[in-house]
Amino acid sequence: MSVLILIILSLFIQTSVPFKNQLKNYMNKNLANYTTSKSYEYEILQLPDSYKSIELLKPNEFKLKGNLVYLPVKILKNSGRVIKSIITVRVKIFRNVIVTKKQINRREKLEPDDFKYERKDITVIKGTLIYSLDKIDLYRSKVRKQPGDVLTAESIEKAPIVNVGDELRAKYINGNVLVTFQAFARQEGAAGDTITIITKDKKLFKGKIIDSKNLILIE
Missing domain, CATH: 2.30.30.760 (SH3 type barrels.)
Known part of the structure; x- marks a missing residue:
């Protein structure tokens, strides 16, 4: 029986694709489908201390929670023990987003010249990103914004065309x-x-x- 187990483990080690290649193929495929951006990177936050091999158990659905992806894996330890675990991968997706050039006060009317484009990691940005300045002059800021703040839908509102007393x-x-x-x-x-x-x-x-x-x- 022990000989059979060793043979199976040996086959597992020899035939399995290296984990880094499995991860690369999986992440590239899913990130390409997840975002239109072709600029992204990822890193494994932590791997087991000692192991012979890791096999990626591909989940049914790719889920990016904030900037993290949790992937189920099968780990073959040096002791010969096989365990299932979760590996955390941190993702960065870069896109050109709209940021403020200057301080903008609350309720201040917005103008295209108030903004510029900068490349940022969008996985850590809260809110719905706005990618176009088309008709931005019809809006005003709902909050006070500092230079470099990202423009989001939640931070603006339509500028009034009717004022009190009109x-x-x-x-x-x-x-x-x-x-x-x-x-x-x-x-x-x-x-x-x-x-x-x-x-x-x-x-x-x-x-x-x-x-x-x-x-x-x-x-």
């Missing part, structure tokens, strides 16, 4: 009936936002902003 033409539509009257904004808002307005005789209504001059009542 005079608006309010429209009430019911079937074929259209009523219009003048009112004043009690809140700021962007196109599509719902705000409160007040008439000259102090009546309050809510409406959806159409543009900087018009609003449709919703109640």
